[in-house]
Amino acid sequence: MKRRPITYSKNIFIPVTNVCRNKCAYCGFRRPAEHKDAFLMTEDEVISILKRGAEAGCTEAMFAFGESPQDNPEFEKRFGKQLKEAGFENTIEYTAHLCRLALDCGLLPHVNGGVLSFDELQMLAPLNASMGLMLETTANVPAHKDCPGKVPAARLEMIENAGQLGMPFTTGILIGIGETRNDWIQSLLEIQKLHDKYGHIQEIILQNYTPNSGQANPIFDLRPPSKEDMVDLIVLTKNTLTPDISIQVAPNLMSPLELIQYGVTDLGGISPVTIDYINPESAWPEIEGLTNLLNSKGYEFKERLPVHPQFVKKGRYGSETKELIEKLADADGYRKI
Numbered sequence: 135m136k137r138r139p140i141t142y143s144k145n146i147f148i149p150v151t152n153v154c155r156n157k158c159a160y161c162g163f164r165r166p167a168e169h170k171d172a173f174l175m176t177e178d179e180v181i182s183i184l185k186r187g188a189e190a191g192c193t194e195a196m197f198a199f200g201e202s203p204q205d206n207p208e209f210e211k212r213f214g215k216q217l218k219e220a221g222f223e224n225t226i227e228y229t230a231h232l233c234r235l236a237l238d239c240g241l242l243p244h245v246n247g248g249v250l251s252f253d254e255l256q257m258l259a260p261l262n263a264s265m266g267l268m269l270e271t272t273a274n275v276p277a278h279k280d281c282p283g284k285v286p287a288a289r290l291e292m293i294e295n296a297g298q299l300g301m302p303f304t305t306g307i308l309i310g311i312g313e314t315r316n317d318w319i320q321s322l323l324e325i326q327k328l329h330d331k332y333g334h335i336q337e338i339i340l341q342n343y344t345p346n347s348g349q350a351n352p353i354f355d356l357r358p359p360s361k362e363d364m365v366d367l368i369v370l371t372k373n374t375l376t377p378d379i380s381i382q383v384a385p386n387l388m389s390p391l392e393l394i395q396y397g398v399t400d401l402g403g404i405s406p407v408t409i410d411y412i413n414p415e416s417a418w419p420e421i422e423g424l425t426n427l428l429n430s431k432g433y434e435f436k437e438r439l440p441v442h443p444q445f446v447k448k449g450r451y452g453s454e455t456k457e458l459i460e461k462l463a464d465a466d467g468y469r470k471i
């Protein structure tokens with residue numbers, strides 16, 4: 135029997151702001167608003183990355199950034215003026231504008247800005263090919279101390295809201311953060327439950343916690359998963375979720391060659407242009423080399439859009455992305471070559 139292809143999306147990563155209301159112990163991306171390296175990207179900075187992405191043939195602009203930065207008065211003090219002068223009340227309004235710029239440059243937005251309210255989701259949904267939020271885990275782990283946005287119920291609620299809005303959605307679980315194996319199963323079951331209700335989950339990311347030098351918080355209860363842990367998780371996922379949900383691992387965090395045979399179907403966003411701002415020391419593999427390697431092992435490696443083929447074929451994505459998706463997709467819903 136012919137295997138289904140392994141897919142990926144050629145993307146750019148736009149980290150709109152690294153200020154965040156949460157303090158995840160594993161995160162090396164966040165900076166306190168008063169820190170010298172805290173930033174809110176300017177429109178010109180974003181445009182410059184968008185242009186480089188378009189030139190390199192990317193189709194996805196992934197906006198991943200700190201959650202509700204304006205909850206922090208220091209953020210308002212330092213960046214409020216920059217936002218207001220650009221004409222925006224808050225980061226989400228600004229992100230909507232950046233999504234429009236991405237579409238103008240020929241790139242399809244995928245926003246993951248942490249927990250968003252229903253109204254915020256509703257504002258961004260038409261401008262996105264798909265959206266995302268990692269569930270992380272259904273467990274209350276110490277690594278999520280002082281993280282209002284990592285309360286499992288808040289995350290599940292947003293994933294449910296995205297389902298009500300009909301958005302193709304990426305979620306996932308992060309392992310090695312103090313959870314148990316039973317928590318993996320509970321997390322998978324909650325994700326499947328929402329998918330049974332709304333049919334909107336396009337992929338589940340199985341992310342292995344990876345230490346990096348940016349971590350500002352004291353590290354407790356964190357353990358980088360072994361290859362064996364990831365294999366167990368992949369097999370569990372394959373046996374728990376319906377097969378219409380892609381199983382994604384990040385090829386810069388663990389060698390995909392040793393994992394794909396267990397049921398991985400997707401390698402997520404790979405960028406020829408930007409680094410992975412979440413794990414900056416973990417370089418992206420080069421796409422051509424990875425393609426040859428996978429082909430030599432008998433796998434087809436196929437480029438998709440940030441919205442998975444079955445949703446492309448159903449016309450299910452943000453209304454304002456329709457024209458570009460129709461231009462970029464082939465008859466099977468993959469990227470046209």
Ligand SMILES: O=c1nc2n(C[C@H](O)[C@H](O)[C@H](O)CO)c3cc(O)ccc3cc-2c(=O)[nH]1
Binds near residue numbers: 145194267382401440
């Ligand atoms: O480069 C990254 N891409 C991440 N992506 C993007 C992902 O790799 C792809 O862009 C999606 O498959 C959409 O095509 C995420 C997307 C989400 O919706 C939620 C979480 C992530 C996490 C990461 C990440 O840590 N690094």
Ligand SMILES: C[C@H]1O[C@@H](n2cnc3c(N)ncnc32)[C@H](O)[C@@H]1O
Binds near residue numbers: 307344345
């Ligand atoms: C964007 C996503 O990146 C994940 N994330 C955050 N920090 C790390 C890390 N050190 N290693 C692996 N994944 C991480 C979280 O799951 C978040 O939701």
Ligand code: SF4
Binds near residue numbers: 154157199200
């Ligand atoms: S992982 Fe996301 S939510 Fe957690 S501190 Fe980092 S930026 Fe904030």
